Amino acid sequence: MxxxxxxxxxxxxxxxxxxxxxxxxxxxxxxxxxxxxxxxxxxxxxxxREFGAGIRIGYNCWRVLELLEAADRVKGHHKTAIVHRNGLTGEQVGGTSAANLPIQYQPRRVRRTRLQSALISKVPPGVIQxxxxxxxxxxxxxxxxxxxxxxxxxxxxxxxxxxxxxxxxxxxxxxxxxKINFTGTTIWRVLIPVTSVEHIPELTVSTSWWHGPTGHIYHSFVDDPGEVPYEERMMEIAARNVVDPETVTAKTFSWGVPATKERVESHFLNYDPRVRELLSKPQEGQWKEFSAFAGPRLxxxxxxxxxxxxxxxxxxxxxxxxxxxxxxxxxxxxxxxxxxxxxxxxxxxxxxxxxxxxxxxxxxxxxxxxxxxxxxxxxxxxxxxxxxxxxxxxAARMQAFGGEDALPWIYRNDIEDVWKTYLREQSVPNGVH
Ligand SMILES: Cc1cc2nc3c(=O)[nH]c(=O)nc-3n(C[C@H](O)[C@H](O)[C@H](O)COP(=O)(O)OP(=O)(O)OC[C@H]3O[C@@H](n4cnc5c(N)ncnc54)[C@H](O)[C@@H]3O)c2cc1C
Missing domain, CATH: 3.50.50.60 (FAD/NAD(P)-binding domain)
Incomplete structure (x- = not known):
């Protein structure tokens, strides 16, 4: 060039x-x-090299991955049930079941590295520097x-x-x-072997959210059982803490930097014992911290x-x-x-x-x-x-929670249809694609 x-x-x-x-x-x-x-x-x-842990792939993402001819290479955990709990008491407060979609479009949680390697495999040689x-x-x-x-x-x-x-x-x-600013949200993420938590009741049954007053813990499998043997399967944990950004005087940008176990666990000390045990499982140095920044629309x-x-x-x-x-x-x-x-x-x-x-x-x-x-x-x-x-x-949040169905313009977006609609609106009889 x-x-x-x-x-x-x-x-x-x-x-x-x-x-x-x-x-x-x-x-x-x-x-x-x-x-x-x-x-x-x-x-x-x-x-x-992707850091982070897992990523959710839903209908909108599957559709574009199909168009990029990379969908077949993205394997992960099929999310059939999601449970929401009060993180402090463990009481179940909500839940959703499998999406009513053909199997290839159902939401999956996948390792970020899987998505990345699927995409890289489709980039012609010599393009990436x-x-x-x-x-x-x-x-x-x-x-x-x-x-x-x-x-x-x-x-x-x-x-x-x-x-x-x-x-x-x-x-x-x-x-x-x-300009972008710190939103007040810090997220810690990690992948741990499923075998290390299999003895903890409820933890390996479903993808779960444990909600607390100033954040939540999310955990999910990330592997396709048809592909990865049980002993090698991983669970993703994402722990999120939110503070009022007005109270933060200085925040340096952290994106994938290691966080100590003590730092992560200190935000969830009053949580259900099962969650605290879950949080204690990663080895020192494995947690990665991400501080959320956001800015106005361009x-x-x-x-x-x-x-x-x-x-x-x-x-x-x-x-x-x-x-x-x-x-x-x-x-x-x-x-x-x-x-x-x-x-x-x-x-x-x-x-x-x-x-x-x-x-x-x-x-x-x-x-x-x-x-x-x-x-x-x-x-x-x-x-x-x-x-x-x-x-x-x-309880009010759970009642208002509509899941994916509440926002079809996002979660059911089909980018090919978007393009076809654009062409129709331009009165182009046959799209060039
Ligand atoms: C905690 C968390 C959870 C998330 N969960 C999900 C989820 O479940 N599902 C989902 O779809 N999305 C999720 N997201 C969002 C998703 O990760 C991002 O939207 C997505 O990665 C954006 O892709 P991108 O390519 O725009 O940016 P990035 O993934 O950030 O990639 C940017 C790339 O640019 C490179 N780069 C940066 N600066 C330079 C430079 N100066 N010169 C050269 N290269 C440079 C970086 O090294 C990087 O490789 C989550 C995000 C966070 C923070």
Whole structure:
């Protein structure tokens, strides 16, 4: 990817993707399938290595994984039953059963590494360049964008795809006024052998949430029993603690940094003994800490007529909806369709970016509005019942909890239908895809 002439003279579209998470890998797969598109993916890490523990794959994610031809390689635990408990007493307060969907679309909890390796296997050889941390971007006008990496090297591209996560360097350059802040939520995550907790009553029966006054514990299997022998199967634990962000004076960003056992356990001392035993199982050094940051919605996901944001970089929602991998993959697939569409009508790259933004921006607007409404409802409930106990608040939350069915526009989103609808609305008789 050396220096190139003016954009309109170059037949091949040179795309530089920054970041090798779900957004970057999905975009690399989808864009590499287009003719006359040269894709390079730059990832800062020395090796592509997912941290975190498990990830939920639901209908929206399965659909886009199918389109990327990676669904077959993603195996995990089929979530047939989910139990909600009062984390302090262990009393069951809610639950859901298997989703009413064909088996291949049912929600699964999978190891993050499985999703990642499935995606990597579909990226053509030579596309991914590791050890390439983007330091800065310069808009060269008709010449494209110059990328400067921390190792001092440069590249030039016609299109820069910012898939570099919540603390996006690309976003910092194209929208320098946008800022993210600590939300008050800290999450600790780990995978432990199922055999280490099999003796604890109830723990290995289902995926469970143990809710407490200022957080919760979530645990689930992450392996497909048809694939992984019992002794090797793992359980994911995600422990979450929430404080009022106003009370936090300074918070350095932690993302996948080790946390001591004492630090994690100290937030859940009054929980049910079964949960405390669960939390005691990981070895020292295994817990990883993630601090949740979020920022306001971006009015536009594209800039300079030659850059676009995907995934967490584009919508810093801090993991709300538990479906960020699906959103990231959907973004990349739609970007490829938009470029294909613009090229089929000999329209410039600017048109492709406009199409992408027209489809994805309103979707993220709807998510931000939903979260605002939810927040307003919580404030209202607190105001109308200031003396509510933890038990009564939990009961109200469980009653209001609609699960996936309450938000079909997220959890039943079919990105291929979204694209077909867009084409129909443009009165294109036969889609180019
Ligand atoms: C606790 C928690 C639980 C979650 N659970 C779920 C879940 O169950 N299901 C789900 O779908 N989603 C879940 N999410 C959200 C999901 O993890 C993210 O939405 C998803 O990983 C976003 O993908 P991404 O590719 O946009 O960003 P990331 O996965 O963050 O990837 C960004 C990549 O860019 C690289 N990078 C960053 N800066 C640079 C740079 N300057 N130069 C080069 N490379 C760079 C990083 O190394 C990284 O590889 C969860 C998130 C959290 C925090």
């Amino acid at each position: 050396g220096d190139a002439g003016p954009l309109e003279e170059s037949k091949t579209l040179r795309v530089a993707i920054i970041g090798g998470g779900p957004a970057g890998l999905g975009a690399a797969i989808a864009l590499s399938k287009l003719p006359d598109v040269e894709v390079s993916l730059f990832e800062r890490a020395e090796e592509l 590791l050890n390439k941390k983007l330091a800065s971007l310069d808009d060269l006008g008709a010449e494209g964008v110059r990328l400067t990496f921390q190792d001092g090297t440069n590249a030039t591209a016609d299109l820069v795809v910012g898939a570099d996560g919540i603390r996006s360097v690309v976003r910092d350059h194209i929208f320098p006024d946008h 009015e536009k996901l594209t800039a300079w007529n030659k850059s676009v944001l995907l995934g967490d970089a584009s919508h810093p929602l801090s993991g709300a909806f538990g479906s960020g991998a699906a959103f990231a993959l959907e973004d990349g697939w739609i970007l490829a369709r938009a470029i294909e569409y613009a090229r089929s009508t000999s329209a410039p790259l600017e048109k492709a970016l406009e199409v992408f933004d027209q489809i994805r921006s309103p979707y993220y607007l709807r998510m931000y509005q939903h979260l605002d409404d939810q927040k307003a409802r919580v404030v209202e409930a607190k105001k109308s019942n200031p003396n509510a106990t933890f038990e009564s608040s939990l």
